[in-house]
Amino acid sequence: MKRYRNREIWDFEHGVPVIGNKEVILGLDGGTTTTICVCMPFLNASGPLPEPLPVLARAIAGCSNHNSVGAAARDTLEQVMADALSQSGYSRSSVRAVCLAVSGVNHPTDQQRIVNWLREIFPAYVRLYVQNDAMGALASGTLGKLHGCVLIAGTGTIAYGFTDDGREARAAGAGPVLGDWGSGYGIAAQALTAIIRAHDGRGPNTNLTSSILKYLNLSSADELIGWTYADPSWARIAALFPLVVSCAEAGDKVADKILLDSVKELALSVKAVVQRLGLCGKDGKDPFPLVMVGGVLKAKKEWDLGKEVINCISKDYPGAYPIWPKEEPAVGAALLGWNFLLKELY
Amino acid sequence: MKRYRNREIWDFEHGVPVIGNKEVILGLDGGTTTTICVCMPFLNASGPLPEPLPVLARAIAGCSNHNSVGAAARDTLEQVMADALSQSGYSRSSVRAVCLAVSGVNHPTDQQRIVNWLREIFPAYVRLYVQNDAMGALASGTLGKLHGCVLIAGTGTIAYGFTDDGREARAAGAGPVLGDWGSGYGIAAQALTAIIRAHDGRGPNTNLTSSILKYLNLSSADELIGWTYADPSWARIAALFPLVVSCAEAGDKVADKILLDSVKELALSVKAVVQRLGLCGKDGKDPFPLVMVGGVLKAKKEWDLGKEVINCISKDYPGAYPIWPKEEPAVGAALLGWNFLLKELY
Numbered sequence: 001m002k003r004y005r006n007r008e009i010w011d012f013e014h015g016v017p018v019i020g021n022k023e024v025i026l027g028l029d030g031g032t033t034t035t036i037c038v039c040m041p042f043l044n045a046s047g048p049l050p051e052p053l054p055v056l057a058r059a060i061a062g063c064s065n066h067n068s069v070g071a072a073a074r075d076t077l078e079q080v081m082a083d084a085l086s087q088s089g090y091s092r093s094s095v096r097a098v099c100l101a102v103s104g105v106n107h108p109t110d111q112q113r114i115v116n117w118l119r120e121i122f123p124a125y126v127r128l129y130v131q132n133d134a135m136g137a138l139a140s141g142t143l144g145k146l147h148g149c150v151l152i153a154g155t156g157t158i159a160y161g162f163t164d165d166g167r168e169a170r171a172a173g174a175g176p177v178l179g180d181w182g183s184g185y186g187i188a189a190q191a192l193t194a195i196i197r198a199h200d201g202r203g204p205n206t207n208l209t210s211s212i213l214k215y216l217n218l219s220s221a222d223e224l225i226g227w228t229y230a231d232p233s234w235a236r237i238a239a240l241f242p243l244v245v246s247c248a249e250a251g252d253k254v255a256d257k258i259l260l261d262s263v264k265e266l267a268l269s270v271k272a273v274v275q276r277l278g279l280c281g282k283d284g285k286d287p288f289p290l291v292m293v294g295g296v297l298k299a300k301k302e303w304d305l306g307k308e309v310i311n312c313i314s315k316d317y318p319g320a321y322p323i324w325p326k327e328e329p330a331v332g333a334a335l336l337g338w339n340f341l342l343k344e345l346y
Numbered sequence: 347m348k349r350y351r352n353r354e355i356w357d358f359e360h361g362v363p364v365i366g367n368k369e370v371i372l373g374l375d376g377g378t379t380t381t382i383c384v385c386m387p388f389l390n391a392s393g394p395l396p397e398p399l400p401v402l403a404r405a406i407a408g409c410s411n412h413n414s415v416g417a418a419a420r421d422t423l424e425q426v427m428a429d430a431l432s433q434s435g436y437s438r439s440s441v442r443a444v445c446l447a448v449s450g451v452n453h454p455t456d457q458q459r460i461v462n463w464l465r466e467i468f469p470a471y472v473r474l475y476v477q478n479d480a481m482g483a484l485a486s487g488t489l490g491k492l493h494g495c496v497l498i499a500g501t502g503t504i505a506y507g508f509t510d511d512g513r514e515a516r517a518a519g520a521g522p523v524l525g526d527w528g529s530g531y532g533i534a535a536q537a538l539t540a541i542i543r544a545h546d547g548r549g550p551n552t553n554l555t556s557s558i559l560k561y562l563n564l565s566s567a568d569e570l571i572g573w574t575y576a577d578p579s580w581a582r583i584a585a586l587f588p589l590v591v592s593c594a595e596a597g598d599k600v601a602d603k604i605l606l607d608s609v610k611e612l613a614l615s616v617k618a619v620v621q622r623l624g625l626c627g628k629d630g631k632d633p634f635p636l637v638m639v640g641g642v643l644k645a646k647k648e649w650d651l652g653k654e655v656i657n658c659i660s661k662d663y664p665g666a667y668p669i670w671p672k673e674e675p676a677v678g679a680a681l682l683g684w685n686f687l688l689k690e691l692y
Binding site: 106169170171172174175176177178179189190192193196197200201202206223224228229232237268269273275276 | 419515516517518520521522523524525535536538539542543546547568570571573575583614615619620621622624
């Protein structure tokens with residue numbers, strides 16, 4: 001703690017030469033498990049982006065979600081930015097803008113708190129942008145353009161949409177108690193439920209039983225009750241998701257139905273956002289990017305949830321064009337900051 | 347603690363005269379919030395039970411679930427038994443049997459632990475019976491006979507069945523993560539989910555929104571997310587159950603569907619137990635008692651979940667005859683102990 005208070009974290013700035021007078025932009029992706037910061041050069045031109053994108057440095061730190069770790073989030077953010085700058089050979093005085101896409105930012109008060117933290121580190125001419133982590137995920141697919149819809153499905157799930165004129169909408173993202181059934185947690189919890197139901201006679205037999213009990217080293221479905229309540233973390237249950245896919249691929253009907261239902265749930269979240277924002281235009285056929293993020297949506301050999309979600313959405317909105325981002329959300333955040341800055345300048 | 351260790355808890359035995367040489371039986375209902383002990387005279391005859399049942403004393407204490415409070419459960423049990431005996435004017439030497447129906451007893455090791463505790467208090471000739479709390483609930487409806495099925499639906503839900511020849515089976519009772527959807531918690535969680543879905547465009551509008559937000563003093567559906575995760579206790583969410591019933595009675599289709607689905611879930615738990623135990627006989631028409639316990643199954647003015655569950659079960663098993671117990675589970679436990687003892691004697 002003392003280290004941060006004394007600002008020794010920035011000592012490297014006196015030890016390394018500042019590289020020319022080029023300016024850089026910092027993009028941050030702040031999650032509940034890790035925080036990633038990338039340092040990219042500030043590209044003046046508004047032409048096409050260079051390929052590959054010029055990422056000067058990348059640093060990783062722990063959780064920066066204020067809801068989870070409180071004021072420690074500030075130290076984490078400061079540390080990860082200092083690390084990225086140190087690696088890149090640039091100093092704080094070269095930073096033109098910081099764009100932070102962080103989970104747990106839902107209200108203007110959340111944004112203002114983080115802006116205040118950043119303002120203690122950076123002088124007034126540095127532009128500071130603080131957004132929800134879904135914005136970074138969208139921008140990682142659209143390369144900085146804030147238009148379209150992003151569907152995130154990992155441990156949890158949320159659909160977020162944005163329009164060119166600044167409107168936004170979300171669906172799901174309320175956690176498992178409030179029905180995020182298409183998430184990795186939701187899918188795995190339904191699989192565990194199916195095992196209990198098969199065991200007590202309420203549901204059909206399923207290969208999920210042998211598959212999951214073997215994986216967890218349990219001998220009976222009864223023991224799942226104790227296993228589940230021993231540690232209520234969502235990620236621990238969501239980690240069973242690949243077993244559900246394997247069972248479905250091997251022909252298990254119960255697992256197959258869970259995945260089919262989840263595809264409908266995920267597609268419904270996107271449709272609700274697209275509908276509310278009118279992303280599809282008046283005739284419902286306007287093109288819009290649909291950015292797909294998270295472990296649940298990544299392509300599997302046979303049972304490909306991401307592809308099925310797209311198929312389901314395309315029936316209603318043929319203009320949806322899916323993007324599986326090649327860039328990570330921190331790069332998306334940097335590009336987003338770059339776009340915000342260009343809008344202010346021109 | 348010292349009080350119990352010194353056994354001063356039993357000091358009343360020296361202060362009050364022992365009433366005749368009549369024998370008594372203690373029945374205990376041990377739950378996760380309260381523990382109730384009743385003291386009843388030991389009825390030698392195997393004829394019809396007197397009406398009203400002769401309950402000599404009744405004492406209340408806190409949680410006696412070992413899974414929740416550890417070894418403190420032992421002190422609670424000892425205290426509540428001493429209180430009941432003290433009130434009744436009897437001493438420990440009058441106790442013929444103790445029957446404890448307590449939640450958290452699922453394995454023989456759980457039973458043995460409690461029997462060992464009780465054995466330190468009562469001499470070898472006192473019969474000690476330790477059972478799951480569902481047995482006390484069943485016996486409160488069958489007046490001590492261990493035959494039939496009990497459906498409990500309060501905050502949680504479970505169906506338990508027993509046969510004359512000592513077989514037993516259960517369904518549900520695995521908690522909300524593992525799909526106890528007919529419980530008070532399950533019904534309320536579905537109502538909260540419906541509000542979120544109406545809010546973000548995934549589901550139809552419902553009067554649950556205004557009803558529940560008003561009750562919780564919240565101004566927007568968004569705030570439900572924070573409310574839900576601020577305190578994850580199941581009972582807090584289950585307490586919203588009556589609002590769901592009120593909305594359904596006022597004609598709300600979303601609330602109505604949640605209750606209809608829950609009726610099917612609850613009936614399915616009973617059917618699974620009846621099927622596995624063959625309680626309905628070979629032709630499926632044998633009569634068997636179906637004891638209905640818990641707030642969800644209590645009669646409402648119009649929307650009567652208990653009645654609908656019975657209707658649903660009766661279609662498959664016309665021999666099911668519902669019993670809404672007049673006696674409490676602690677009395678059921680005492681009668682159960684009485685029956686166990688009679689079996690040993692005759």
